[in-house]
Amino acid sequence: MAGNVGNPMIRMASSAKKGEVVEVRSLIMNPMTTGLTKDKAGKVIPAHFIQTVTITYNDKPLLDIDWSTAVSANPYLAFKLRAESSGTLKMVWKDNTGGNWSADSKLTVA
Amino acid sequence: MMNKPIARRQFLGASLATGAVATAAGLGLLKPQMAFADNVAGWPAKAFDAKLLKDAMSDSIGKTDVPVSSKVKLTAPTIAENGGAVPVTIEVDSPMTADDYIATVYLFVDHNPTPLASQFTFTPASGQAYIQQRIKMAKTDNVRVVAKTNKGVLMASAPREVKVTIGGCGG
Numbered sequence: 001m002a003g004n005v006g007n008p009m010i011r012m013a014s015s016a017k018k019g020e021v022v023e024v025r026s027l028i029m030n031p032m033t034t035g036l037t038k039d040k041a042g043k044v045i046p047a048h049f050i051q052t053v054t055i056t057y058n059d060k061p062l063l064d065i066d067w068s069t070a071v072s073a074n075p076y077l078a079f080k081l082r083a084e085s086s087g088t089l090k091m092v093w094k095d096n097t098g099g100n101w102s103a104d105s106k107l108t109v110a
Numbered sequence: 111m112m113n114k115p116i117a118r119r120q121f122l123g124a125s126l127a128t129g130a131v132a133t134a135a136g137l138g139l140l141k142p143q144m145a146f147a148d149n150v151a152g153w154p155a156k157a158f159d160a161k162l163l164k165d166a167m168s169d170s171i172g173k174t175d176v177p178v179s180s181k182v183k184l185t186a187p188t189i190a191e192n193g194g195a196v197p198v199t200i201e202v203d204s205p206m207t208a209d210d211y212i213a214t215v216y217l218f219v220d221h222n223p224t225p226l227a228s229q230f231t232f233t234p235a236s237g238q239a240y241i242q243q244r245i246k247m248a249k250t251d252n253v254r255v256v257a258k259t260n261k262g263v264l265m266a267s268a269p270r271e272v273k274v275t276i277g278g279c280g281g
Contacts, residue, residue: 019240021237022190023240030118030256032246034223034246036223049151051149051150052150052152052153060233060235061233061235062233062235062236063230063231063232063233063236064230064231065228065229065231066152066153066154066228066229066230066231067227067228067231068158068217068224068226068227068228069246070222070224070228070245070246070247071225071227071228071243071244071245071246072194072195072196072243072244072245072246072278073194075244076152076242076243076244077241077242077243077244078240078241078242078243079236079241079242080236080237080238081235081236081239082234082236082237082242083233083236090243094150094151095150096148096149096262097148098148104235
């Protein structure tokens with residue numbers, strides 16, 4: 001799986017009206033293996049999965065997510081944000097092997 | 111982000127103080143995470159490691175029986191050809207104001223090897239308690255959601271059956 005992790009992406013509108021609820025869509029590469037399956041040689045594939053996604057807006061908590069191995073490989077995630085003031089949305093993904101990725105996206109509120 | 115566990119604990123503490131004190135003892139969330147050195151700080155290992163739905167529910171929400179409310183909407187396909195990526199959408203009807211918001215949402219798959227699939231801790235800044243993601247399902251099974259308000263009120267979605275053609279445990 002080496003080389004096939006990370007590369008986080010965020011897709012959202014770059015501007016919104018004050019009070020508007022905007023959708024944020026995100027994607028990151030991660031095998032999300034459970035530790036319950038075996039490879040072709042019969043060797044157990046170790047669990048490797050994202051456990052937390054921390055989402056802030058202007059450094060204030062927006063949404064905290066805890067994931068299990070039941071989340072699909074290369075997790076897609078969509079959520080919402082109420083546009084109150086211009087700022088930066090930041091997402092941090094952490095996996096159980098020490099992997100740590102972040103991405104951000106700017107929003108202008110008119 | 112170094113300040114995350116602190117922010118989460120402050121947030122949980124604040125929401126519990128408003129009324130859910132009785133269930134606090136049942137929430138593994140407030141205990142220090144000692145189980146596995148490689149788990150991310152703050153990740154609720156006990157609830158996620160539970161093998162049965164009733165244990166996963168006890169360890170996460172502190173109850174095994176939650177009344178169904180039409181406010182909790184769970185959308186999932188009736189038939190999923192690929193159990194490895196079943197799209198689910200969660201929407202909870204709430205004003206999401208500072209006084210009245212959905213604090214936490216729990217997603218369960220009844221008979222997965224570990225039924226608790228995800229846990230979402232919202233803030234009023236979300237504007238809407240809404241999540242869309244893809245999950246793995248081992249076989250034809252029920253998916254269900256439990257939402258908890260900032261005042262500690264629990265409400266569940268109706269269980270939603272998804273017929274799985276090819277199980278999703280290969281990943």
